[in-house]
Amino acid sequence: MAQIIAGVSRTFNEFLLLPNRTSIDCSPDAIDLSTPLMRHVVGEASPIELRSPFTSAIMQSVSSPELAIALARNGGLTFLHHNQSIEEQVADVRQVKNFKAGFVVSDTNVRPDDSLAELARVMERTGHSTAAVTHDGSASGRLLGLVTSRDFHPQRHDLSDPVSGRMTPIENLPHAACDLTLSQANARLWDERLDCLPVLDVDGHLEYLVFRSDYTDNKRYPGQLVDRDKRLRVGAGINTHDYRERVPALLDAGVDVLCLDSSDGYSDWQSQALSWVKKHYPEIPVGGGNVVDGEAFTFLAEAGADFVKVGVGGGAICITRDQKGIGRGQASAVLDVVAARDIFAERTGHYVPVCSDGGLVHDYHVALALAMGADFVMMGRYFARFDQAPGAKLPTRDGFVKEHWGEGSNRAHNWQRYGQGGQALIFEEGVDGYVPYAGDLNEGLALTIAKIKATMVSCGATTLPKFRDTARLTLVSEQSLQESHANVVVRETPASLD
Numbered sequence: 396m397a398q399i400i401a402g403v404s405r406t407f408n409e410f411l412l413l414p415n416r417t418s419i420d421c422s423p424d425a426i427d428l429s430t431p432l433m434r435h436v437v438g439e440a441s442p443i444e445l446r447s448p449f450t451s452a453i454m455q456s457v458s459s460p461e462l463a464i465a466l467a468r469n470g471g472l473t474f475l476h477h478n479q480s481i482e483e484q485v486a487d488v489r490q491v492k493n494f495k496a497g498f499v500v501s502d503t504n505v506r507p508d509d510s511l512a513e514l515a516r517v518m519e520r521t522g523h524s525t526a527a528v529t530h531d532g533s534a535s536g537r538l539l540g541l542v543t544s545r546d547f548h549p550q551r552h553d554l555s556d557p558v559s560g561r562m563t564p565i566e567n568l569p570h571a572a573c574d575l576t577l578s579q580a581n582a583r584l585w586d587e588r589l590d591c592l593p594v595l596d597v598d599g600h601l602e603y604l605v606f607r608s609d610y611t612d613n614k615r616y617p618g619q620l621v622d623r624d625k626r627l628r629v630g631a632g633i634n635t636h637d638y639r640e641r642v643p644a645l646l647d648a649g650v651d652v653l654c655l656d657s658s659d660g661y662s663d664w665q666s667q668a669l670s671w672v673k674k675h676y677p678e679i680p681v682g683g684g685n686v687v688d689g690e691a692f693t694f695l696a697e698a699g700a701d702f703v704k705v706g707v708g709g710g711a712i713c714i715t716r717d718q719k720g721i722g723r724g725q726a727s728a729v730l731d732v733v734a735a736r737d738i739f740a741e742r743t744g745h746y747v748p749v750c751s752d753g754g755l756v757h758d759y760h761v762a763l764a765l766a767m768g769a770d771f772v773m774m775g776r777y778f779a780r781f782d783q784a785p786g787a788k789l790p791t792r793d794g795f796v797k798e799h800w801g802e803g804s805n806r807a808h809n810w811q812r813y814g815q816g817g818q819a820l821i822f823e824e825g826v827d828g829y830v831p832y833a834g835d836l837n838e839g840l841a842l843t844i845a846k847i848k849a850t851m852v853s854c855g856a857t858t859l860p861k862f863r864d865t866a867r868l869t870l871v872s873e874q875s876l877q878e879s880h881a882n883v884v885v886r887e888t889p890a891s892l893d
């Protein structure tokens with residue numbers, strides 16, 4: 396006989412947080428939004444931590460390389476969508492990994508005996524005016540000097556002369572060891588009035604260049620999410636169909652994290668794919684999902700998932716609940732899965748982070764998801780509204796909108812599901828629509844973060860673990876929801892991007 400589980404399926408809109416006692420040192424500046432991204436031993440740090448608890452949805456209208464760069468610079472992570480060929484997704488990963496976040500792998504390199512004419516050609520090709528002179532002309536050769544476009548001029552110098560005659564040799568060149576931080580590098584650039592600081596390994600081989608001209612840019616993003624080589628981190632969505640070919644190609648391109656993407660992750664397809672990735676590439680973190688209850692969480696955690704994504708049918712463009720009658724209110728789903736995560740951690744000693752995906756309509760819903768125990772959130776509609784998202788920006792009578800469509804919609808041409816068998820889409824699980832345009836991601840996300848920090852201050856928590864451990868939530872009635880809204884004729888709507 397069918398089982399009816401206890402309790403009602405609830406959404407974030409049905410909850411509010413009660414303020415806790417706020418101490419004097421609990422201020423927005425003191426708040427740390429870092430959070431674990433992947434499985435780790437209880438009591439130890441996660442090998443990868445997000446600096447802010449945001450990831451962008453694995454969707455064509457959301458997760459482009461441009462959005463990935465902007466989000467990683469703000470401490471979050473994008474999962475580049477897999478609804479494209481392996482080659483196209485690999486190119487997207489490379490675009491993000493090649494983006495310079497302060498420490499630049501030199502792309503303008505010459506040998507000391509190369510001619511000035513050759514140097515000029517290399518500079519013209521890359522568009523850069525500083526070249527590293529290395530023993531073998533590679534980006535990681537032994538550094539012998541630096542030469543810039545200011546060091547030679549075609550009318551003053553014989554272009555057949557060797558570069559070595561015009562370079563600043565390493566003996567006269569301030570340089571640094573590779574263990575310095577970006578802020579230490581920037582301090583040296585300013586203190587020593589340098590334009591460029593080469594960073595070398597112990598054997599004198601070039602690792603990076605740090606440029607003064609990048610300073611303002613890097614100062615703007617103190618919480619960037621970077622890998623050991625100081626490159627921005629990026630994730631990629633994968634599916635349970637072509638992972639044997641897709642995963643190695645993505646790894647080769649330098650992807651940091653993978654996530655299986657399915658409307659229903661409680662399947663043997665997912666456990667097979669997880670086992671395969673873990674067996675062949677144990678070093679790469681891979682998430683599973685989506686699920687809506689503790690039983691499915693435990694299934695994926697036992698199959699090796701490094702994090703589990705929660706949410707079926709709550710996305711803004713999703714009509715899975717209407718079409719198939721499956722899903723669960725996002726708040727109930729998160730609460731159930733989080734409880735299973737904590738039981739799993741107690742039983743196995745492994746903490747498997749939980750991502751709340753979908754159902755986040757207002758900024759404060761993010762705070763609720765985190766208070767309910769989600770380690771981080773994933774959002775589609777939210778990010779689709781920004782300049783950096785790939786959807787077209789279209790004028791309307793009242794301003795602008797951006798295109799946003801679901802991966803289960805006809806427009807998505809979800810080839811991994813429907814292209815392979817030559818079948819048509821029998822019914823849609825997503826719609827094709829528009830979202831209000833919201834400008835630049837940096838500004839929009841800063842506003843959302845300011846609101847979340849303000850909520851945490853009211854709840855007396857400066858870290859996310861403390862926030863969830865001490866959160867007191869209350870259910871709201873229809874009547875009390877009415878009471879929440881302004882009850883006058885509003886002169887000006889407060890700034891809000893949700």
Ligand SMILES: NC(=O)c1ccc[n+]([C@@H]2O[C@H](COP(=O)([O-])OP(=O)(O)OC[C@H]3O[C@@H](n4cnc5c(N)ncnc54)[C@H](O)[C@@H]3O)[C@@H](O)[C@H]2O)c1
Nearest residue numbers: 635636656657658659664685706707708709715802803824
């Ligand atoms: N989160 C949501 O609520 C939601 C809802 C609808 C759609 N979506 C999105 O739509 C996209 C497609 O999701 P989906 O669940 O339809 O795709 P899917 O590829 O996971 O599943 C499609 C169908 O293929 C089957 N299948 C999976 N692997 C297989 C394999 N190796 N061989 C044969 N059959 C296999 C599945 O059981 C399912 O019937 C995803 O991007 C997903 O995130 C999300």
